[in-house]
Amino acid sequence: MTKQRLGVCYYPEHWPEDLWTEDARRMRDVGLSVVRIGEFAWSRLEPEDGRYDFDWLARAIDVLHEAGLRVVLGTPTATPPKWLVDKMPDMLARNAQGRPRGFGSRRHYCFSYEPYARECERIVTALAQAFGAHPAVVAWQIDNEYGCHDTVESYSPAAREAFRRWCEHKYGDIGALNRAWGNVFWSMELSRFDQIELPHLTVTEANPACLLDFKRFSSDQVAAFHRRQVEIIRRHSPSRDILHNFMGAFTAFDHFAVGRDLDVAAWDSYPLGFLERSHRDEAFKRRFMRVGDPDFQAFHHDLYRACGAGRLWIMEQQPGAVNWAPWNPLPAKGAVRLWSFEAFAAGAEVVSYFRWRQAPFAQEQMHEGLLLPNSEPNEAYHVARAVARELESIDAKVETECADVALVFDYDSAFAWEIEPQGQDFSYFDLILDFYGGLRKLGLNVDVVPPTPEAMARRKLIVAPALFASSAALTRAFSESGALVLLGPRSGSKTEDFQIPPGLPPGDFRPLVDVAIQRVESLRPGAQIPVEAAENGAFVRWREIIAAGAEAAVLLRCDDGAPALTRRERFLYLAGLPNDLLRDALLRRLANEAGLTLIDLPEHIRLRDNGPMRYVFNYGERDFDLSPILGEASLLLGERRLPPCGVALFRRPG
Amino acid sequence: MTKQRLGVCYYPEHWPEDLWTEDARRMRDVGLSVVRIGEFAWSRLEPEDGRYDFDWLARAIDVLHEAGLRVVLGTPTATPPKWLVDKMPDMLARNAQGRPRGFGSRRHYCFSYEPYARECERIVTALAQAFGAHPAVVAWQIDNEYGCHDTVESYSPAAREAFRRWCEHKYGDIGALNRAWGNVFWSMELSRFDQIELPHLTVTEANPACLLDFKRFSSDQVAAFHRRQVEIIRRHSPSRDILHNFMGAFTAFDHFAVGRDLDVAAWDSYPLGFLERSHRDEAFKRRFMRVGDPDFQAFHHDLYRACGAGRLWIMEQQPGAVNWAPWNPLPAKGAVRLWSFEAFAAGAEVVSYFRWRQAPFAQEQMHEGLLLPNSEPNEAYHVARAVARELESIDAKVETECADVALVFDYDSAFAWEIEPQGQDFSYFDLILDFYGGLRKLGLNVDVVPPTPEAMARRKLIVAPALFASSAALTRAFSESGALVLLGPRSGSKTEDFQIPPGLPPGDFRPLVDVAIQRVESLRPGAQIPVEAAENGAFVRWREIIAAGAEAAVLLRCDDGAPALTRRERFLYLAGLPNDLLRDALLRRLANEAGLTLIDLPEHIRLRDNGPMRYVFNYGERDFDLSPILGEASLLLGERRLPPCGVALFRRPG
Amino acid sequence: MTKQRLGVCYYPEHWPEDLWTEDARRMRDVGLSVVRIGEFAWSRLEPEDGRYDFDWLARAIDVLHEAGLRVVLGTPTATPPKWLVDKMPDMLARNAQGRPRGFGSRRHYCFSYEPYARECERIVTALAQAFGAHPAVVAWQIDNEYGCHDTVESYSPAAREAFRRWCEHKYGDIGALNRAWGNVFWSMELSRFDQIELPHLTVTEANPACLLDFKRFSSDQVAAFHRRQVEIIRRHSPSRDILHNFMGAFTAFDHFAVGRDLDVAAWDSYPLGFLERSHRDEAFKRRFMRVGDPDFQAFHHDLYRACGAGRLWIMEQQPGAVNWAPWNPLPAKGAVRLWSFEAFAAGAEVVSYFRWRQAPFAQEQMHEGLLLPNSEPNEAYHVARAVARELESIDAKVETECADVALVFDYDSAFAWEIEPQGQDFSYFDLILDFYGGLRKLGLNVDVVPPTPEAMARRKLIVAPALFASSAALTRAFSESGALVLLGPRSGSKTEDFQIPPGLPPGDFRPLVDVAIQRVESLRPGAQIPVEAAENGAFVRWREIIAAGAEAAVLLRCDDGAPALTRRERFLYLAGLPNDLLRDALLRRLANEAGLTLIDLPEHIRLRDNGPMRYVFNYGERDFDLSPILGEASLLLGERRLPPCGVALFRRPG
């Protein structure tokens, strides 16, 4: 079992070399094990075209190595230097208006521009050859935060050409594409692949099937770009872990696909920044402004652990105020520690703080680090030291087990419902996060899984709302799982080609549930359809009119008589988006029936098992009495009266 | 008198040919009489440049004909195929930012691009020659929804050149243009027509006179484009009706002008979609989310009946949920029938549902039809059948009579006040619709009329607020009408050249009312000027300071003493925008004085006479007791307790 | 001492020449002394390239002269005519999207385009030669409202080239620039000045140091453009005052810098328009919609008086409703007079109404003037006449004295905090205006001053929040001033290069206050940090965590224990943005301690001393009893019960 450690992000190139040794000593002293470096340093590694300067990096790695630190080396391809952009100005992505997205910040490249990809191969090869065998280098980070600043999709000539070839490869002949897209609809039929335009700057909305293919194409371009670097590093730096740092609340590419070329999925966890940017209401944002959404981080831990085939890092952990949200409050006292243990509870191998020392210059100077710009300790320095001691004291290891509950997350569905929300506030991401929160408030551990047959095995409860396309394989997997399966709303409502299934939704899932979806409606804020399930339970934002077949029992009805929840054997279909009350009543009923042990948690208290070890977290503003949960167990961390931001740990009884 | 019928929009090219016969049979069976086809089918009619394939269309028309259906054939010029765009890429319109509005949806053409207009003439000629004499073809629809997706105005080089010629034709010499536009103001004077730039991308707002001329020009380009197709069809398909399907809440071109080249004005009525998109407040939108604004549809029926010189169709009637509004709820049970009869009450010859079968692909797959995508009946199928039976049973015919009340609607005024709202929420369209609703709540039938002298004849009450420019001819027509005439606010406040009249507003109308408008103000939301007329009556958003002449009596005053309503003989001037209470009190007073019979309708109940036949509609959520309105008459449709969405019909006593 | 006068803006080119004489006569009759003309007349002064037509202007000036009026002649460079734009299309500025900002309104030029600057020199030379010695011409206005419509910054090729040279001049070698900007951060390092790109169209935010330099550069371009005209006029029109009309709430260039090339700073005061456009809340906007923000005008008078080295004009005074705000209400009866005297109280030499006669054409026809378009008097005509009489009766002169209180205003800080607000509603301008209002409500006279050492002399209280960069010189000036000095929040938080100071903020100010700012946070609306100072006092939007040194006493604490206000000798540091209650309590405490005489003013009452003369203004809706303020003094203007919009004047006792 992997030991759980702390790390930090470090930029030796930002500081005088005479600070490095002392920095490394202090990192060790704090109890950090892992240091990420190098991911934005291209202009220092290759100051001019073809003139490499790797000496400083070698010295930096040596300094860290001598201090006993392990190095994650980043490839610098997220920040190509000016001379490279000047050499190939067409490497820039174009925005949906067709404008080049220029030099001056970062991520200024188009994934489809082949000459740039070759430049990346060149610098990565040189780096991998230089440092791939260094004993300090234990892992590589490829590029940085793919897609950040809306950079997955590009409308460049290179992207257009690549999309045409992608379509040709997929469809073979143009007639097949015309049929798949339904191009007859507005005389959009094409006679050659070279007539394909990127779906932007149209007079009104573009064809959703074209848009979906463009999103899939754009996602594939990210994965392909990534894979080229992976292959080089595998060759020149064998047995090192390869990882990438994903972002939160980000669905512009298929992270499972990129994950297939990773050893570890990492992500950058900024609880306060993400809360400010979220769709949560004002009251929620004010209430949690210093601790973050109690479910947001855990959801991403579970999601990305699945992307990493079980291996998870937090590559960047918020250590204080950040600079990029609409408002940037300080974390509550204890929040940074809380976030760290929430990650370890979910099986993170490493939690790495961003960054060692606050930069006094350029874009992120208002982003705090463990040190102040003048090298004095900031609060997170002390927090990190304390967490490091605690990890030692509890002998923290990754012990994650397969959860009884699987919540399905599907990037294609996120693409599809972004293209066709039908109601302007319909968000697939928010919907899934909402179900996740509902399950978690029952004290359940949840695996977030891709819509693959394998992921359904060994489950007791599978929650799979809004999967846009059904498939025979998944239908079979649901059948064979033995689990209680919740589908709907919107499940199976399209084919893979973004068409309504010939036999009506839910398409291939129809035999499972024996219902047909005939009509749907989206509802403006404030409008709701009461459902008899729970006091004040109702559908909001989305509702479907379903025809229940002979084998489907109607378990709940809307107050207008329409079926709200149906069941055939172990398969349930939910005909709308539940409000919190309906969601909670429904999930409780399902979890009970699935034989799961529920723990009634007050709001703001969350729980997570790391194998036999149970963590409890307090996101609230008052103490919480652990006694009923703790029982006879004895606490390894925390106290029976768990204070705000408190973390409790104990071995689960039994 | 024309019999009233049902129709449907059909796309044979979307379906396997072996479905056609059964489709036609079922249409007949439902009771549909009219089928619109072909308006988006260019890529099927001419798959390659110059290679026509009309056979499938001929077969489709024959199938419909054999089933006894009448065909409206659309010209396909709203959806030019890709090969045509590739042949002449400059045919694309440009948006106000100067970007081409590309291929991939519809309406991707610039009205000013002559080579495209000639391509349209070519395909329309071929179609008219092929099908113009077919016995099933009873009408033609030219193009589709001119201006949809903001396509009236284009900022292309072709548009600029055409605008220069349009100005030259209008003004003759550049000095006249400089004077008309007041170009001396900021050294904007020109010395040649070729110096004219389109009014976009200016540093701050462009000259309003230039903007108004650009709107008039753009409107003229639509009418001219339209006329070219009309002339071809008149030649090759004599004695068929020519129509076009207008949109709702749309003022980007002069519909009266296009109407002069129509036999029938049709429009596309989507009550729920239009309500969601409207400026109504949240409470109103929630309340009417399943039935639509009780006045919106009727207003357009009355407006477009005037555009069609008395002949009106509903070319597309919403049959269920649509796909294009911010939220898309299902219609209330009964709402589709309600809308259908509201149209027949207003004199519609045909109500045609959009569409026969829900498309399973492309942009509008979430738009319901009479059939589900799998050909099973959706709810509107049954509704249509019932309405068809009822039309038979009541022997429905167009019996519209000239209304005592005329409400003036003027597209030039809509242009002017969009250019110069002076208060950011000033909307000419909303203002007129508001007066319309006020009149209708008094149980009055209203004709919506253009500001032409002829339209004023035979009226008892003329309501003409916010007519931007006065004219001597209209002044005379008001005088000669014998009607009570309500002017103001903003009436006659500009010359045709968008200048303040030399003798102050209301310009030529001044002798009628004997007031001069000296000052105006716009008021932010929440600010209001109480008026003594009615409890809580007030001006909102707009108020004028008027100098009343010796012949003008001040009927009402604001609480600051300024005249609110003046009168000289039969001519009244209202010095602000009334809130609902003031509007209702004022209209009641005027209608009483004009000798009109008022019927006090509760909110949500609406009434409309089709000649001697009186319809009553219930847009509310509770039953309504018809007794006081019905008197001794007996009901041909509906019951004395009219339920929600109920329609009552009876012959007016007397 | 300068006599205080009235003026007016006049456009002879808009009117038939036969109106001029009568206009001039009426101006004199009203009591106007000064007339501004010519500033938009280029197309009349030079109808074709090189063909001047100055005769009409000579006649106009003669007419005014003969009526005894003094002329301010505007240079027409804000409105280059079409032939000039056609001759050099690259003269147009480009917006941040890279689009040319075209002809058709005004200010359509790029400050960095040298050929246009030379054209300006040519026309200005010709005008100065023609009219520079005319006895009626007492002053020149250069151009008009620099920066209006967001025209300071241009992203044209000319601007890019000029910015590169500006950077080269500033930094000398590119390494210095890389270090100053911290370009190592994201591999943004450059090797030649010609690699510099303008900071727009970047993928995410550009480097703040680059943005700050770009703002400084853009500001310098304005000043340089201005200076070229000044030099010509100094040469050809000696001993005339040179002025420019600044705008309100405008911080896009350094007005002190332009002010160094002015004899008089003028500004254009539109109280109602500016209120509508401000960040004030809805309730405030409704309450003051007819009188304007009680502090906004006075603030600008004090600010621009400083820009003009003590000499101030109001070049354009709102006389009625305007046309350009979201809503445009009429001023309250008395408001125009109130605004006029508020300006004279603050030392204005001239208050000039915009404009003489309302234009009936083009963009500003809804902007009222002293006359209606038909030459009848509008309300402000009578107001101006009354004010002129009153000025005579009180023998009004400029008697402004140096105020005990200095409020520091710094354009570089406005640039910096616009670039890095850190919380999205942080506004330097609003913050300073807020402190200004707080001081003024205590009955204090305030000088608004630049952050120069000289400006600190002879003060009792210096309020200098949010000065972004500290300096040794200013530190010394604060020390030597003998005044009580309030710093913070954000004071000294950056170096001039937009970096965090090596010894932490407040940088060079640190020895004064002996605190170090370690952490900062921005707070979303509704979040606040209570401070013990005052009942319900709190920090809002911004809060800092400070380490107080041994010499710093903590005077106030936040409820979480963090220092809120510290003091070392006469130097105080405030660790957050105060809400109104905290601000008022704090300023009262400081003013008392500084030995200032406070006058407790009710809300809406404002006071201003013009030397020994004390003005009192009533911005409220009820009478105000002057007795306590007036004491034994006798009123020169106004009555003891000061009515709404009332102005009182008396000689201060003592």
Ligand SMILES: [Zn+2]
């Ligand atoms: Zn990021």
Ligand SMILES: [Zn+2]
């Ligand atoms: Zn449309």
Ligand SMILES: [Zn+2]
């Ligand atoms: Zn301006």
